[in-house]
Amino acid sequence: MTTFVDRVELHVAAGNGGHGCASVHREKFKPLGGPDGGNGGRGGDVILTVDQSVTTLLEYHHSPHRKATNGKPGEGGNRSGKEGEDLVLAVPDGTVVLDKQGNVLADLVGEGTSFVAAQGGRGGLGNAALASARRKAPGFALLGEPGDAGDIVLELKTVADVALVGYPSAGKSSLISVMSAAKPKIADYPFTTLVPNLGVVTAGATVYTVADVPGLIPGASQGKGLGLEFLRHVERCSVLVHVLDTATLESDRDPVSDLDVIEEELRNYGGGLEKRPRLVVLNKIDVPDGRDLAEMVRPDLEARGYRVFEVSAVARTGLKELSFALAELVAGHRARKPKDEATRIVIRPKAVDDAGFTVTQEEDGLFRVRGEKPERWVRQTDFNNDEAVGFLADRLNRLGVESELMKAGARVGDGVAIGPEDNAVVFDWEPTVTAGAEMLGRRGEDHRFEAPRPAAQRRRDRQAERDDAAQEFEDFEPF
Ligand SMILES: Nc1nc2c(ncn2[C@@H]2O[C@H](COP(=O)(O)OP(=O)(O)OP(=O)(O)O)[C@@H](O)[C@H]2O)c(=O)[nH]1
Numbered sequence: 367m368t369t370f371v372d373r374v375e376l377h378v379a380a381g382n383g384g385h386g387c388a389s390v391h392r393e394k395f396k397p398l399g400g401p402d403g404g405n406g407g408r409g410g411d412v413i414l415t416v417d418q419s420v421t422t423l424l425e426y427h428h429s430p431h432r433k434a435t436n437g438k439p440g441e442g443g444n445r446s447g448k449e450g451e452d453l454v455l456a457v458p459d460g461t462v463v464l465d466k467q468g469n470v471l472a473d474l475v476g477e478g479t480s481f482v483a484a485q486g487g488r489g490g491l492g493n494a495a496l497a498s499a500r501r502k503a504p505g506f507a508l509l510g511e512p513g514d515a516g517d518i519v520l521e522l523k524t525v526a527d528v529a530l531v532g533y534p535s536a537g538k539s540s541l542i543s544v545m546s547a548a549k550p551k552i553a554d555y556p557f558t559t560l561v562p563n564l565g566v567v568t569a570g571a572t573v574y575t576v577a578d579v580p581g582l583i584p585g586a587s588q589g590k591g592l593g594l595e596f597l598r599h600v601e602r603c604s605v606l607v608h609v610l611d612t613a614t615l616e617s618d619r620d621p622v623s624d625l626d627v628i629e630e631e632l633r634n635y636g637g638g639l640e641k642r643p644r645l646v647v648l649n650k651i652d653v654p655d656g657r658d659l660a661e662m663v664r665p666d667l668e669a670r671g672y673r674v675f676e677v678s679a680v681a682r683t684g685l686k687e688l689s690f691a692l693a694e695l696v697a698g699h700r701a702r703k704p705k706d707e708a709t710r711i712v713i714r715p716k717a718v719d720d721a722g723f724t725v726t727q728e729e730d731g732l733f734r735v736r737g738e739k740p741e742r743w744v745r746q747t748d749f750n751n752d753e754a755v756g757f758l759a760d761r762l763n764r765l766g767v768e769s770e771l772m773k774a775g776a777r778v779g780d781g782v783a784i785g786p787e788d789n790a791v792v793f794d795w796e797p798t799v800t801a802g803a804e805m806l807g808r809r810g811e812d813h814r815f816e817a818p819r820p821a822a823q824r825r826r827d828r829q830a831e832r833d834d835a836a837q838e839f840e841d842f843e844p845f
């Protein structure tokens with residue numbers, strides 16, 4: 367028996383960026399050939415993509431840890447590291463992505479709709495890319511950044527035009543099997559169907575999908591008999607069909623009270639289910655008692671405003687009328703529905719202001735700097751390399767972090783933390799700016815390069831200026 371899995375928790379980890387390489391070109395008679403360390407490769411993303419041939423989340427239930435590959439480090443000779451490969455996870459149509467708090471991150475509807483669940487880390491720049499006219503021979507490179515990692519929740523909400531709802535064994539699966547080419551499991555014991563089945567029905571010019579939802583019982587909206595999970599699948603269907611059993615052997619049931627029970631569950635579930643256009647099917651009229659009962663309850667149901675169809679899934683009677691009536695309801699709904707609704711996708715808004723940063727002083731006197739860029743730059747820094755640390759200081763300075771710290775009252779030797787409480791780099795503040803906000807010096811200067819420059823060198827310097835500008839630009843790009 368298949369397990370019913372339509373909600374899984376998934377741990378996704380994107381690939382880390384490869385580290386940049388610090389290397390100096392060496393050739394005979396040219397001991398200082400210039401920096402030639404390549405950039406690290408980007409880490410692979412974890413991407414969720416709708417694949418209509420996938421119908422359950424079962425696979426992720428069995429192996430909930432998924433990781434994309436890391437980028438490779440850069441190498442000497444200006445060789446860039448290989449990029450990590452994206453990990454593409456196929457999910458069923460109608461998969462909702464949530465964070466652990468239950469916020470919707472994305473709603474994946476329609477073949478090919480994708481969502482980057484975890485973004486790969488950037489590769490670190492090698493020292494060749496970090497060289498500029500002013501910093502000709504950097505003796506350091508940037509570290510690759512760690513890829514995003516975290517837990518997400520996937521929830522499947524079947525997407526279909528019509529949902530068949532009703533008690534277990536009312537004949538929902540039988541009905542979908544004779545109306546479409548779907549071949550669901552059919553048996554005369556309750557809860558035979560454990561995952562929604564989808565069938566495609568063609569009626570005249572209208573083609574629509576029908577979902578056979580597992581049986582509902584009283585209390586379903588409170589979670590009885592997996593009811594909540596099943597009702598979730600009804601949520602996205604625009605038309606509902608009550609499948610009522612006219613030949614049940616249970617003495618306390620009849621079509622009208624069955625209908626009342628299911629209606630109450632729909633109302634209690636909420637989400638607008640009670641407002642969906644709906645009609646009633648009285649099934650199993652091939653059974654003589656069933657036909658009599660159907661005739662008896664029909665006026666009652668019609669008095670409640672329902673269109674009633676008497677059918678037999680086994681004898682295949684009354685199906686054509688039913689499928690055309692549904693086509694009409696579906697077409698009506700499609701005409702009213704805005705077109706773009708089908709592929710709506712919600713992307714998690716980035717909480718941090720990409721361009722800025724904040725400086726706050728905490729109770730114990732520690733100054734805390736928060737911001738996308740300062741935090742990223744810290745992650746890119748190899749703290750074992752003084753030059754790399756100096757480069758970080760320059761970047762922070764250029765962004766205005768030092769002057770903000772000064773404004774906030776920080777003095778030499780005060781503790782400064784960059785990053786969130788659980789993952790910050792803390793150091794003693796040593797400002798590199800004077801009162802006039804003049805920079806004291808640049809890192810990576812090599813005075814051996816200060817001799818008169820031949821044309822080739824001048825060209826290289828101009829290129830380095832441009833690279834420097836490119837690097838500045840890179841700094842402005844929001845992550
Ligand atoms: N005589 C008769 N039996 C039917 C008819 N439709 C379904 N059945 C029988 O009723 C039983 C249950 O049918 P299913 O189609 O599995 O019912 P279901 O509503 O999908 O049940 P769950 O998946 O458990 O919710 C099976 O033994 C079917 O053969 C019908 O029109 N006439």
Ligand SMILES: [Mg+2]
Binds near residue numbers: 538540551558559
């Ligand atoms: Mg069934």
